Amino acid sequence: MSAHRIASIPGDGIGREVTPAVYEVLEAVGGRHGLEFAYTEFDWSCERYLREGAMMPEDGVDRLRGFDAVFLGAVGAPGVPDHISLWGLLIPIRRAFRQYVNLRPIRVFEGIDSPLRAARAGEIDFVVVRENVEGEYSEIGGRLNRGFPEEMAVQEAVFTRAGVTRVLDYAFALAGRRGGHLTSATKSNGIVHTLPFWDELVRERAESHPGVRWDQEHIDALCAKLVLDPARFDVIVGSNLFGDILSDLGAAVAGSIGIAPSANLNPEREHPSMFEPVHGSAPDIAGRGIANPMGAIWSAALMLDHLGHPEASAEVTGAMAAVLAETDTRTADLGGSATTAEFTGELVRRLGR
Amino acid sequence: MSAHRIASIPGDGIGREVTPAVYEVLEAVGGRHGLEFAYTEFDWSCERYLREGAMMPEDGVDRLRGFDAVFLGAVGAPGVPDHISLWGLLIPIRRAFRQYVNLRPIRVFEGIDSPLRAARAGEIDFVVVRENVEGEYSEIGGRLNRGFPEEMAVQEAVFTRAGVTRVLDYAFALAGRRGGHLTSATKSNGIVHTLPFWDELVRERAESHPGVRWDQEHIDALCAKLVLDPARFDVIVGSNLFGDILSDLGAAVAGSIGIAPSANLNPEREHPSMFEPVHGSAPDIAGRGIANPMGAIWSAALMLDHLGHPEASAEVTGAMAAVLAETDTRTADLGGSATTAEFTGELVRRLGR
Numbered sequence: 001m002s003a004h005r006i007a008s009i010p011g012d013g014i015g016r017e018v019t020p021a022v023y024e025v026l027e028a029v030g031g032r033h034g035l036e037f038a039y040t041e042f043d044w045s046c047e048r049y050l051r052e053g054a055m056m057p058e059d060g061v062d063r064l065r066g067f068d069a070v071f072l073g074a075v076g077a078p079g080v081p082d083h084i085s086l087w088g089l090l091i092p093i094r095r096a097f098r099q100y101v102n103l104r105p106i107r108v109f110e111g112i113d114s115p116l117r118a119a120r121a122g123e124i125d126f127v128v129v130r131e132n133v134e135g136e137y138s139e140i141g142g143r144l145n146r147g148f149p150e151e152m153a154v155q156e157a158v159f160t161r162a163g164v165t166r167v168l169d170y171a172f173a174l175a176g177r178r179g180g181h182l183t184s185a186t187k188s189n190g191i192v193h194t195l196p197f198w199d200e201l202v203r204e205r206a207e208s209h210p211g212v213r214w215d216q217e218h219i220d221a222l223c224a225k226l227v228l229d230p231a232r233f234d235v236i237v238g239s240n241l242f243g244d245i246l247s248d249l250g251a252a253v254a255g256s257i258g259i260a261p262s263a264n265l266n267p268e269r270e271h272p273s274m275f276e277p278v279h280g281s282a283p284d285i286a287g288r289g290i291a292n293p294m295g296a297i298w299s300a301a302l303m304l305d306h307l308g309h310p311e312a313s314a315e316v317t318g319a320m321a322a323v324l325a326e327t328d329t330r331t332a333d334l335g336g337s338a339t340t341a342e343f344t345g346e347l348v349r350r351l352g353r
Numbered sequence: 354m355s356a357h358r359i360a361s362i363p364g365d366g367i368g369r370e371v372t373p374a375v376y377e378v379l380e381a382v383g384g385r386h387g388l389e390f391a392y393t394e395f396d397w398s399c400e401r402y403l404r405e406g407a408m409m410p411e412d413g414v415d416r417l418r419g420f421d422a423v424f425l426g427a428v429g430a431p432g433v434p435d436h437i438s439l440w441g442l443l444i445p446i447r448r449a450f451r452q453y454v455n456l457r458p459i460r461v462f463e464g465i466d467s468p469l470r471a472a473r474a475g476e477i478d479f480v481v482v483r484e485n486v487e488g489e490y491s492e493i494g495g496r497l498n499r500g501f502p503e504e505m506a507v508q509e510a511v512f513t514r515a516g517v518t519r520v521l522d523y524a525f526a527l528a529g530r531r532g533g534h535l536t537s538a539t540k541s542n543g544i545v546h547t548l549p550f551w552d553e554l555v556r557e558r559a560e561s562h563p564g565v566r567w568d569q570e571h572i573d574a575l576c577a578k579l580v581l582d583p584a585r586f587d588v589i590v591g592s593n594l595f596g597d598i599l600s601d602l603g604a605a606v607a608g609s610i611g612i613a614p615s616a617n618l619n620p621e622r623e624h625p626s627m628f629e630p631v632h633g634s635a636p637d638i639a640g641r642g643i644a645n646p647m648g649a650i651w652s653a654a655l656m657l658d659h660l661g662h663p664e665a666s667a668e669v670t671g672a673m674a675a676v677l678a679e680t681d682t683r684t685a686d687l688g689g690s691a692t693t694a695e696f697t698g699e700l701v702r703r704l705g706r
C-alpha cells in the first residue's frame with residue numbers, strides 16, 4: 001500500500017486550525033479504507049512574507065510539482081495587501097498547475113438554518129463550476145495619466161476558445177453525471193464582446209452533450225434566482241468572476257461561508273490539484289479554536305474523490321451531514337458553541353462506525 | 354401652473370401595461386399638489402424594430418432632449434437580440450444624456466414575504482448607486498482568429514477618474530442625507546488594475562465627506578452579506594456590472610423583481626433623466642393585465658422627487674406601503690391575485706385621502 005503524498009499549506013489564521021482537523025478526518029477514514037497520507041508541510045503564508053519578504057520561495061511552484069495534491073488552509077493577514085497574499089501564492093498555483101476548474105458544491109444540510117425561508121434540506125444541492133485561470137482576472141491592463149484629471153485605468157477580460165471550451169466540457173460532463181441540467185451564467189446583454197463568445201461556445205459544446213438540458217441566465221437575474229428559487233439548479237458554470245460571486249452567494253444561501261469547500265482541479269491530472277475551503281483566514285476569530293472546520297473537511301472529501309476514493313469521500317460528507325442532522329454540535333458561525341476540535345471529534349467518531 | 358413635459362416610452366410587453374398605471378397615479382397625486390404632466394408617447398420598441406428595422410429613429414436621442422424627464426416601461430421581445438433591443442435604445446439614452454447614476458432603492462415592505470427568514474420590514478432599506486455609463490459595459494474589445502482553435506475574445510473595462518469620482522460623490526452625498534453609511538463594492542483582490550483604482554478614489558473622496566462612515570467589501574462577500582445580514586446596509590456604490598448584480602439581488606431579497614424601481618440620473622440636470630422599472634418586458638405574462646405595477650409606480654415616485662416634488666413622491670411610496678400593509682391586494686408575483694388595474698386602483702384611492 002502506497003501513501004498519497006500531500007503538500008499541505010496551512011497558511012494564516014484559522015487556516016492553521018482547520019488543517020489539523022483535516023489530518024484527523026483523513027486518518028480516520030483512511031484507516032477504514034487502507035489509505036495512507038504522507039504530508040509535507042510548507043509554512044508559506046503572510047507570516048512568512050512579513051518575516052522573509054515573500055509568501056513562498058521563488059521555486060515554490062516547482063516544489064509542489066511532485067505531489068499528488070495540495071491542501072491549502074487559508075492565506076491573508078491584516079496589513080498584507082491582496083496583491084501579495086493572493087497573487088504571491090494562491091493565484092500563481094492555480095495558474096501554473098492549469099487548475100482551470102474551480103469546483104464549489106453548495107448544499108443545504110438538514111439541521112442548518114438557511115437564511116432562506118423556503119430552503120428545504122436536500123432540495124438545495126448544486127455545484128458551481130468556475131473557470132479558474134483566465135477571464136476577468138487578467139494581468140492585462142494598467143493606468144494612464146496617474147494623478148491627473150484625465151487619469152484612467154483599464155483592464156482586459158480575456159476569454160479563449162480553448163480555455164472556455166475545456167471548462168464547459170467539464171461542466172456538461174458533471175451535469176450528465178448528476179441531474180442532467182446545466183445553467184450557464186452570462187451577461188451578454190451588457191458585456192458585448194467576451195460574453196456573447198461564451199454563449200456561442202456553450203451552444204457549440206451542448207451539441208456534444210445531448211443528454212444534458214441547458215439554459216442560460218444573465219448574472220443579475222441568476223443571483224436573484226439563487227435566492228428566490230435555489231432548488232431549480234443542478235450545475236452552474238460561470239467565468240472566473242461570475243463563478244466567484246455565485247459560489248459565495250451559494251454558500252450564504254446554504255447558511256454559512258464556513259461550510260463551503262472548493263477544489264481547484266487540473267482534470268487531466270498532469271499537475272497536482274489544490275483543495276481549499278472557501279473561507280478566508282478570519283483574523284478576527286483566529287487563535288480561539290472556534291473556526292468551523294467543515295469547509296476544510298469537505299474540501300478534503302473532494303480531494304479523496306479526486307485521488308480515486310469516491311467511497312471514502314462519501315463517508316466524510318455523510319458523517320458531516322449526520323453530525324448536523326443528529327446532534328447539536330456545531331460551531332459559532334452556525335449558532336452553536338462547539339469548538340473546532342469538538343466538531344471534528346464528533347465527526348471522527350461517526351467515521352469509526 | 355406649467356406642466357412637466359414627460360417623454361413616455363411604454364416599449365414592449367408588460368411595459369405597456371404598467372405605463373398607464375403610472376399615468377393614473379401621477380394624475381391622482383398631481384391633483385393634490387397642483388402638478389400637471391404632459392406626455393408625449395413614443396412607440397420605440399422591439400415591435401417597431403420588427404416593423405421598421407430600428408428600435409428608435411436615427412435622431413431618437415435628439416427628440417428626447419427637450420423633455421423634463423423620460424419614462425420607460427420595458428423593452429425586449431422574443432427573437433430580438435439584446436444588442437438590438439438594449440444597445441439600440443436603453444443604453445444609448447443612458448450614455449447620451451450622461452445619466453451616470455443609476456439609483457436603485459431596495460426596501461422590504463410590511464406585508465410582503467421576503468425570501469429571507471430574518472427579514473423584518475423597515476429594517477431592510479438601502480439604496481444601490483450604480484455607475485451607469487462606463488466600467489465593464491464598454492464597447493472596447495473584439496474577437497480574433499474567429500472559428501480557429503486559437504480564437505479569443507477580449508473586452509476592456511474602462512474606469513476614468515472623472516467617471517468614478519462623480520458617482521462616488523453622488524453616493525457619499527446620498528449617504529450623508531440618509532443613514533451616514535456608505536459601502537463600496539470592489540474586487541480589487543482579483544481584478545488588479547481597475548478596482549484598486551476604484552478603491553483609491555473611494556478613499557480620496559471619503560476625505561471630502563467626513564460625516565459619512567464608509568467601508569468596502571469584495572463583490573463575492575458582499576452578495577453573501579446581502580443575504581446573511583441585509584439590514585446592515587444604507588447606501589452601496591458599485592461599478593456598472595457590480596451595481597447591476599447587487600440591485601437585482603437586492604430586489605430578490607425584498608421579495609420580487611416586480612417591485613424594484615430605477616432612476617437613471619443626470620444629477621447636473623443638463624440632460625433629461627430616465628425612470629424605468631428594473632423588471633423586463635416579461636413576454637410570458639404580457640397581455641394578461643396581471644403585471645405588478647409597483648416597479649413602474651415607484652420609478653415614477655423617483656421621477657417626482659427628481660422634478661422637485663419630494664412630498665408628492667413620498668405620498669406615492671407611502672400609498673404603496675399602505676396598500677401592502679393594510680390590504681391583501683397584490684399581484685401574482687407576490688402571491689396575490691390582483692390585476693394591474695386593481696392594485697393601481699387601490700393605490701390611487703389611498704392617494705385621494
Ligand SMILES: CC(C)[C@H](C(=O)O)[C@@H](O)C(=O)O
Pocket residue numbers: 189190220439597631
Ligand atoms: C438589460 C441590461 C443591459 C440592463 C443592464 O444590465 O444595464 C438591465 O439588466 C438593467 O439592469 O437595467
Ligand SMILES: CC(C)[C@H](C(=O)O)[C@@H](O)C(=O)O
Pocket residue numbers: 086244278542543573
Ligand atoms: C481571494 C480571491 C482572489 C479569491 C478569488 O476571487 O479567486 C477568493 O475570493 C476565492 O474565491 O477563492
